[in-house]
Amino acid sequence: VQVVESGGGLVQPGGSLRLSCLASGLSLDYSYFALAWFRQAPGKEREGVSCIASSDGSTWYEDSVKGRFTISRDNAKNTVYLQMNALKPEDTAVYYCAVLRFTYCNLNHTRYWGQGTQVTVSS
DSSP, X not given: OEEEEEOOEEEOTTOOEEEEEEEEOOSSOGGGSOXXXXXXXXXXXXXXXXXXXXXXXXXXXXXXXXXXXXEEEEGGGTEEEEEEOSOXXXXXEEEEEEEESSSSOOTTOEEEEOOOEEEEEOO
């Protein structure tokens, strides 16, 4: 199984980025799995940012990103996206994509991880 993130970079405060995550080699159809984004800032623990279920397409967002970030998925492309708008310096972190074990969002049930992509928000 390979999980590969892309789309990170350097952006000014108030700017936007879209992260993508492609998963391949899964034993079940991609559409079965819930998918999540995490991030880890320097000196901090990894935290969940957003999740999208497969069962009903429902989504979850961490409070600090609500209204600014949008998670979506394209099952035909085995890809999950994280659209990040109105970025703030405190959003600076390595962002990780995870394939969860089940169809619903439970961030304790991660199965596969990507290697991460750096997002830096700075002027």
